[in-house]
Amino acid sequence: MIEIIELTKKYGKFTALDSLNLQINKGTVFGFVGQNGAGKSTTFSILATLLAPTSGTAFINGYNIQKDTKAVRRQIGYMPDFFGVYDQLKTSEYLHFYGASYGIPYQERQKLIPRLLELVNLSHKKDVYVDLLSRGMKQRLCLARSLIHDPEVLILDEPASGLDPRARVEMREILKELKTMGKTILISSHILPELADMCDSIGIIDHGRLIAQGSVSEIQAMLHQERTIVVKFLGEAKRVISFFEDDPFVSKLTEMEKGSLQFVYRGTEEEQMELLKRAVLQDLQIISFSEEKANLEDVFMEITKGASLS
Amino acid sequence: MKNFTLNPVLNKELTLRFRSFKSYLGILFYLLALGLIIIGFIFIETIAYGQNFFRPSASREMFMFLSALQLGLVLFITPGLTAGVISSEREKQTLNILLTTTQSSTSIIVSKLVSSVAYLMLLIAASLPLYSIVFLFGGISPGQFFITAGFYLFSIITFGTIGVLVSTLIRRTIIAMVTAYSILLFLTGGTTFLTVLLSEISYGYYGGNVSGFFPFPYFTAMLNPFFVLISVLEPSFNDELTQYTGIHFPLWAAFLISYTIIAAASMVISIKKLRPNMQRG
Numbered sequence: 001m002i003e004i005i006e007l008t009k010k011y012g013k014f015t016a017l018d019s020l021n022l023q024i025n026k027g028t029v030f031g032f033v034g035q036n037g038a039g040k041s042t043t044f045s046i047l048a049t050l051l052a053p054t055s056g057t058a059f060i061n062g063y064n065i066q067k068d069t070k071a072v073r074r075q076i077g078y079m080p081d082f083f084g085v086y087d088q089l090k091t092s093e094y095l096h097f098y099g100a101s102y103g104i105p106y107q108e109r110q111k112l113i114p115r116l117l118e119l120v121n122l123s124h125k126k127d128v129y130v131d132l133l134s135r136g137m138k139q140r141l142c143l144a145r146s147l148i149h150d151p152e153v154l155i156l157d158e159p160a161s162g163l164d165p166r167a168r169v170e171m172r173e174i175l176k177e178l179k180t181m182g183k184t185i186l187i188s189s190h191i192l193p194e195l196a197d198m199c200d201s202i203g204i205i206d207h208g209r210l211i212a213q214g215s216v217s218e219i220q221a222m223l224h225q226e227r228t229i230v231v232k233f234l235g236e237a238k239r240v241i242s243f244f245e246d247d248p249f250v251s252k253l254t255e256m257e258k259g260s261l262q263f264v265y266r267g268t269e270e271e272q273m274e275l276l277k278r279a280v281l282q283d284l285q286i287i288s289f290s291e292e293k294a295n296l297e298d299v300f301m302e303i304t305k306g307a308s309l310s
Numbered sequence: 311m312k313n314f315t316l317n318p319v320l321n322k323e324l325t326l327r328f329r330s331f332k333s334y335l336g337i338l339f340y341l342l343a344l345g346l347i348i349i350g351f352i353f354i355e356t357i358a359y360g361q362n363f364f365r366p367s368a369s370r371e372m373f374m375f376l377s378a379l380q381l382g383l384v385l386f387i388t389p390g391l392t393a394g395v396i397s398s399e400r401e402k403q404t405l406n407i408l409l410t411t412t413q414s415s416t417s418i419i420v421s422k423l424v425s426s427v428a429y430l431m432l433l434i435a436a437s438l439p440l441y442s443i444v445f446l447f448g449g450i451s452p453g454q455f456f457i458t459a460g461f462y463l464f465s466i467i468t469f470g471t472i473g474v475l476v477s478t479l480i481r482r483t484i485i486a487m488v489t490a491y492s493i494l495l496f497l498t499g500g501t502t503f504l505t506v507l508l509s510e511i512s513y514g515y516y517g518g519n520v521s522g523f524f525p526f527p528y529f530t531a532m533l534n535p536f537f538v539l540i541s542v543l544e545p546s547f548n549d550e551l552t553q554y555t556g557i558h559f560p561l562w563a564a565f566l567i568s569y570t571i572i573a574a575a576s577m578v579i580s581i582k583k584l585r586p587n588m589q590r591g
Binding site: 045048049050051052065066067069070073074076078080082083084085086088089093097098100101102103142145149 | 321322326402406410413586587588589
């Protein structure tokens, strides 16, 4: 579990992090979304005991990041947004080095490292020098490195940045696997749709302040109290369009393609149910009536336009 | 990486250092330079006396020359090896990850220093066959040889700690190197100049009577490893300095104390500054 209390970081007059409060429960995957300079990496660096906060504090599994630094380091696996590797080390040696740095005995590492390499799909590269690996492979190796001491909390700063689409998909699959292993994961990304189907909850940070927190749909509801509905139907479009246009809670109705339309609905869930019921009773030949999943990127762009939600 | 009795950072540093071809090239060029200078010394010595053989009595001079030369070379290499140990990790973006492990700051700093010192000791050990040329002609006791070796080790450790300190405090390797070399220059060239200058002032102050008490040349000389090496190999140098300064305390002991303080302070500051103080933002 991660608990952040009034965390503030100032560099002279510039406030990088402004009284951040956050609670992430055990086993949760929390996505941290924000533009460059929003304060994501600063937060992660403080949690990883690499940067001292100006005020406020944080706890990781009950350990204070300022007082119990060694215990915190044992609890976390940290992957920075930018990192280097030791050129002259082989992949397995790289993991051995970090394993030894956490005090894991050699015999134990011998069993552990092949498992980690398998998890990140690098078993075939165990004897290859680290600097010869591709960017995506290095990212995966760094992720394996962050897991070497079996931490309960993972702090992953933009783990998918700079990766090609295939490598992103691979990284996302590994993170899903880690989620099933019950790890508490704090992850940041600019690739917002990547987080949408992976995170239990997201936080939007802007100018050092957390301006929204919740599930993707909660944040969307928070924004507009409105939902985007997609309707697929058979038969004459004119009659269907006319029916929905007559509803006072419907707006921005657009016909997308033949037999499909989309509109924004501002009513309650009960009113939405009634709308669907009436459409069926009117024999409109509805095939499907569904809420479009919130596009996190849209939400992010909307939220970080400047309007504070808190 | 198999050796788990060694500290992991030290183990990794030694692996990386001796896996690099540059390290072996360094040893080769070091020995070539040292060997050529010794052969040159013997050649000049032979010509100077118009003889076709090397005088055994010149062996002691050659040992002193070789010792001073080796000290100069080793001190010149030390900042190059140590002033980048932390800053280069920072530049390569590997330091942050290392600092989030449970390795203590002391362990990281000490391992970095030891790996650099180990390489320098290897250079000195590799030069032993060249020293055997000196022993071939006699004039040097094994005791003097071991004292010289111990003196090298001590100087290397102290200058190594200074290198590690600037590497910890200064983010850029190139600036850390320039700073480390500047400190080295002051502790060798700077103190030589000051010692000579202050001795001249002392001579002038006492109007040619050099038996007065003017301690300042002693304080600068005790920081200079070359003066200390000469005082160890040539005790008459000590007597002369005592005449100038009125201080009877052995120069090597003052050197030992002052350099121990410098090394200890450098280590403590490096260890404290490696990680941020999480209590103060």
